[in-house]
Amino acid sequence: MKRGFSILAIVTALLLSFALYEALIAAPTERTMGDVQRIFYYHVPSAWTAFVLFLINFVASVVFLIRRDTKADILALVTAEVGVVFCTVVLATGPIWARPVWGIWWTWDLRLTLTLVLWLIYVSYLVLRRFSASSQTPVLAAVLAIFGALDVPLVYFSIWFFRTQHPSPVIGGGGSLDPRMAHVLLINWAAFLCLAWLVCWTRYRLEVVEREVEEAQALESLLEDSR
Amino acid sequence: MSFFGITRATLTKDVRLEWRSKDAINAMLFFSLLVVVIFSFSFDPTAEESRRIAGGLVWVAFLFAAIVALNQTWARELRNQVLDAYRVSPAPANALFLAKAFGNFIFVTVLEALMTPLFIVFYKLRALGPTWELLPIAALGTWALVVNGTFFAAISLRTRSREIMLPLLLFPISIPALLGMVNATTAILTGEGSARFWIALLVAYDVVFTIACLLLFETVLEAE
Numbered sequence: 001m002k003r004g005f006s007i008l009a010i011v012t013a014l015l016l017s018f019a020l021y022e023a024l025i026a027a028p029t030e031r032t033m034g035d036v037q038r039i040f041y042y043h044v045p046s047a048w049t050a051f052v053l054f055l056i057n058f059v060a061s062v063v064f065l066i067r068r069d070t071k072a073d074i075l076a077l078v079t080a081e082v083g084v085v086f087c088t089v090v091l092a093t094g095p096i097w098a099r100p101v102w103g104i105w106w107t108w109d110l111r112l113t114l115t116l117v118l119w120l121i122y123v124s125y126l127v128l129r130r131f132s133a134s135s136q137t138p139v140l141a142a143v144l145a146i147f148g149a150l151d152v153p154l155v156y157f158s159i160w161f162f163r164t165q166h167p168s169p170v171i172g173g174g175g176s177l178d179p180r181m182a183h184v185l186l187i188n189w190a191a192f193l194c195l196a197w198l199v200c201w202t203r204y205r206l207e208v209v210e211r212e213v214e215e216a217q218a219l220e221s222l223l224e225d226s227r
Numbered sequence: 228m229s230f231f232g233i234t235r236a237t238l239t240k241d242v243r244l245e246w247r248s249k250d251a252i253n254a255m256l257f258f259s260l261l262v263v264v265i266f267s268f269s270f271d272p273t274a275e276e277s278r279r280i281a282g283g284l285v286w287v288a289f290l291f292a293a294i295v296a297l298n299q300t301w302a303r304e305l306r307n308q309v310l311d312a313y314r315v316s317p318a319p320a321n322a323l324f325l326a327k328a329f330g331n332f333i334f335v336t337v338l339e340a341l342m343t344p345l346f347i348v349f350y351k352l353r354a355l356g357p358t359w360e361l362l363p364i365a366a367l368g369t370w371a372l373v374v375n376g377t378f379f380a381a382i383s384l385r386t387r388s389r390e391i392m393l394p395l396l397l398f399p400i401s402i403p404a405l406l407g408m409v410n411a412t413t414a415i416l417t418g419e420g421s422a423r424f425w426i427a428l429l430v431a432y433d434v435v436f437t438i439a440c441l442l443l444f445e446t447v448l449e450a451e
Contacts, residue, residue, distance in 0.1 A: 065446065120399040127395055131386040139450040140382050143443050147375075147400055150439055154403040154432055161410075161424055 005201060012198050015191035019184075027184040039097045045189035046089040047115065049196050053083030054122065054149075061145035064138060070211075073138040076145060077129060078203045080122050082196055087119045113159045114152075121148040134214075233318050237326035242333060244303070251299055255292040255338045262288040263342075263349055277350035282413035285346055286405060289339060290372060294394055296334045297376040300327050301384045313448075320445040324377065328440075331373040339365055355418025364415070364422065367429040368408035374433070375400055378440045381447050404432045 023041035030037035060076035063069065094112065095105040106112065125148060129141050177185075228236070245251060266284050270276060304310040313323060346352060354361065376397055383392035411425035 117399065117402050120402075124395050124399045128382070128386065128392070131388065131392055136385045136450040139446060140385060143447055144382065144396065146443065147378075147436070147439060150435055151400050151403065154428070154435065157431075158403040158406045158428055 005198075008194065008198055008201070012191065012194040015187070015194055019188040019191040022184045022187055026180075028178060028180055033101055036097060036100050039093050041184055041188045043090060043093040043097060044185060045192040046086045046093065048189055049192045050083045050086035050090060050118075052193070053079040053086065053196060053200075054118065057083060057122075057145055058149040061142035061149075064142045065146075070138075073142070074204055074207045074211075075200075076142065078200045078207060080125050080129075080145070081203060082200050084119065084122050084126060085199075086192075086196065087115060087122065090115055091119060108159075110156075110159045114155055117155050118152065121151060228318070230319055230322050233322040234326045234329070237323055238329050241326065241330040245330075245334065251296040251334055252337060254295045255334070256341060258295060259288045259292040259338065259342050260345065262291065263345060267349060272350050277352060278355070278416045279413065281346065281350055281352055281416055282411075283409045284350075285343075285412065286368065286408045288342070289335065289369075290398075290401070290405065292338060293331070293335045293372050293376060294397075296331050296338075297373070297380045297397075298390050298393055300331060300377055300380045302389070305384070320448045321441050323448075324381075324440065324444040328374050328377045331377055332369060335369050335373055336365075339369065352416065354416050356415035356422070358415065360415055360422055360426070361412065364408060364411045364426060364429070367426065367433055368404065368411075371404035371408070371429060371432050371436070372397075372401060374437050374440055375404075378436075378444065378447070381444070385450065404429060407432065 019041070023038055027038065027041065029035060057076050057079040060072045060079065064072035064076060094115075098107070099105050125141060125144050128144055129137055132140055262284075266288075270280060301310065304313070376393070379396040379400075380393055383389045383396060386392045407425040407429040411422040411429070414420045414422040414425065
């Protein structure tokens, strides 16, 4: 367990440094946008990582409601927290790129709005977890996570009706990406996934310890009362 | 007692309580009246300008006002441990949920019926599109707000500072519904474009979340 964690930490550090080198130096400069385009190697992998984490959150919430397994609940909490962080990175790097390229910081376009709404939903999920009484929190949070996931396709279709300004999806879309750029992008994504995994793992262990401490304290005060 | 017997009994009780006290409806009416007046200062309410903005304005006013009714839905049952009594009784949880959702639907519909003339007068509204389509939009939109609102009110009941929690949970999830209501209403008021897509979206939203609420409400009610 401990060994696996160290190995993952080392792999993440190596991958991240390699990905940084690839993104800033090795990747070819984009013809029209210039160096600004390099933020793409952080923006897109962060978005994908956030979506993966939110998907795990949904699955963990469903598993929790079926099996009432504490591990699934902790996993759901952890992925939502880290997912919100990555989603924030997406929302912060997007405008930095959009300002010089589009000339505007923000536009109410499909993918921007969808990401923002996702961010809002998961922030409200975290707020609920923070404000709710401890014993019922997992159930209520899992239910909210399912509602949030159900909302995503509806948000997508409602905003899809507006004209979209965002560059079309790079993978699976009509756009063509230089194979070297795609290569750098995938390396960055791998590095970000490792980083997310590492942070989630750390946070998971922290949460387990926190709950153990809470239980021990509750038990102690009970014993003191009965004395 | 049958499923719908319980629903009807609870619904009648809620409506009677509201009829005698008029707590929620008065608060909602006064609140949306304030919204109407305050918004009129934020832009120039000429007929042209109003037509473009009114869709959003009306629904935001109703959304905020509905929170008042939604918040007191379950809070009322906490007094004298009514909710606990319900929990131990063999009555199905969904019968209670449906009664509460229908009750809120009635309250918000009454609010809309009373406020719409005021909106028309103050903002000089006259629809350029097919006016009758506003009726299904109002019904679908109100149900969209109320079904999730009733559900999330039950969730926020278990939290600290529950009155603040409800809008924080409800608004992000309601964004597609709100987009649907606002754009459908604007399309009809301005007569530009069709409201069909937005009505279809509202129907989809209502169906998806009504099913989700009915499937998950028992879990929330029994959460301990």
